[in-house]
Amino acid sequence: MENIDWSNLGFGYMKTDCNVRCLYSNGSWGELEVHESEFLNLHMAATALHYGQESFEGLKAFKGQDGKIRIFRIHDNALRMQDSSEGTLMAKVPVDIFEAAVLKAVKLNERFVPPYESGASLYIRPVLFGSGPQVGVKPADEYMFIVFVTPVGPYFKGGFQTTPFVIMREFDRSAPLGMGKYKVGGNYAASLVAGKKAHELGYSAVFYLDAKEKKYIDECGAANFFGIKNNTYITPKSSSILPSITNKSLMVLAEDMGMTVERRQVAVEELSTFEEAGACGTAAVISPIQRIDDIDENKSYVFSPDGKPGVVCEALYKKLRAIQYGDEPDTHGWVTVLE
Numbered sequence: 001m002e003n004i005d006w007s008n009l010g011f012g013y014m015k016t017d018c019n020v021r022c023l024y025s026n027g028s029w030g031e032l033e034v035h036e037s038e039f040l041n042l043h044m045a046a047t048a049l050h051y052g053q054e055s056f057e058g059l060k061a062f063k064g065q066d067g068k069i070r071i072f073r074i075h076d077n078a079l080r081m082q083d084s085s086e087g088t089l090m091a092k093v094p095v096d097i098f099e100a101a102v103l104k105a106v107k108l109n110e111r112f113v114p115p116y117e118s119g120a121s122l123y124i125r126p127v128l129f130g131s132g133p134q135v136g137v138k139p140a141d142e143y144m145f146i147v148f149v150t151p152v153g154p155y156f157k158g159g160f161q162t163t164p165f166v167i168m169r170e171f172d173r174s175a176p177l178g179m180g181k182y183k184v185g186g187n188y189a190a191s192l193v194a195g196k197k198a199h200e201l202g203y204s205a206v207f208y209l210d211a212k213e214k215k216y217i218d219e220c221g222a223a224n225f226f227g228i229k230n231n232t233y234i235t236p237k238s239s240s241i242l243p244s245i246t247n248k249s250l251m252v253l254a255e256d257m258g259m260t261v262e263r264r265q266v267a268v269e270e271l272s273t274f275e276e277a278g279a280c281g282t283a284a285v286i287s288p289i290q291r292i293d294d295i296d297e298n299k300s301y302v303f304s305p306d307g308k309p310g311v312v313c314e315a316l317y318k319k320l321r322a323i324q325y326g327d328e329p330d331t332h333g334w335v336t337v338l339e
């Protein structure tokens with residue numbers, strides 16, 4: 001595209017040529033539809049609007065040096081959206097429909113996939129919601145699945161950088177037996193006030209502890225946490241965090257690099273023992289953590305006194321990005337090349 005400044009794109013919405021939709025009614029899914037409009041004609045009693053019957057996904061497509069477009073772990077996102085349907089009693093989008101809709105949305109908007117050199121990518125947003133009306137608290141009979149795409153800039157414009165995070169015990173994001181493990185809108189609504197306060201205090205995101213005991217690490221903003229010590233990659237096991245596909249990938253890469261991987265409860269005090277720490281997710285791959293301030297306890301856990309990312313964080317980040325952009329072979333079968 002002639003007039004898009006690819007390297008200066010942020011993470012925001014930009015209109016593209018079209019979106020792909022699929023409707024569920026009378027117990028079955030229809031055909032994929034291509035729409036140019038960004039707007040929906042939605043029933044005012046749709047369950048999505050009243051009872052939060054909604055889930056979404058986030059994944060990316062990357063243009064390689066060879067000009068090919070690669071989509072990262074599409075299958076895993078399809079399965080995670082099915083899990084979210086289980087948690088909200090929504091109709092499940094079949095994996096083949098999910099994958100076909102994503103591929104079609106990327107293909108039809110191919111001209112919006114940023115060039116390799118820019119370090120930018122195409123963000124893919126599948127969303128599923130109850131579109132059928134209900135006034136009582138009941139699941140809808142009709143569902144709408146939409147995939148839209150939007151180009152997003154490189155997360156680290158000034159190079160791979162560390163940022164500070166903050167523990168604020170006055171806020172919970174999700175309950176231990178609640179919805180935290182699903183990618184549903186309500187979790188994000190529940191995080192807005194805490195996120196705003198963290199930003200106002202100069203932090204990049206909130207560092208959540210488990211809601212019941214405030215003893216164990218859950219996750220950081222919209223990303224999972226990992227810590228590195230003694231050649232070991234350690235990441236929390238919790239019933240109230242989203243199973244991050246980036247984290248799952250990093251665990252495999254850490255093992256490939258000869259590290260031990262532990263997925264277990266991580267007590268907040270253990271933070272003082274980590275050599276490096278990071279937040280991981282689709283947006284940044286890894287956002288290395290400079291320090292975590294526990295403002296209620298008046299404590300600070302510092303991982304990077306000089307502000308520089310640790311060597312393990314940097315190695316994992318480079319490795320995963322190299323696979324996503326096709327600079328290194330996809331030995332784990334994570335990449336779908338667009339035909």
Ligand SMILES: Cc1ncc(COP(=O)(O)O)c(C=O)c1O
Pocket residue numbers: 058219221222223224241242243244245246247280281282283
């Ligand atoms: C709450 C939360 N945790 C973790 C993640 C990271 O997950 P993924 O690596 O699949 O993007 C996300 C973002 O998708 C998220 O919203």
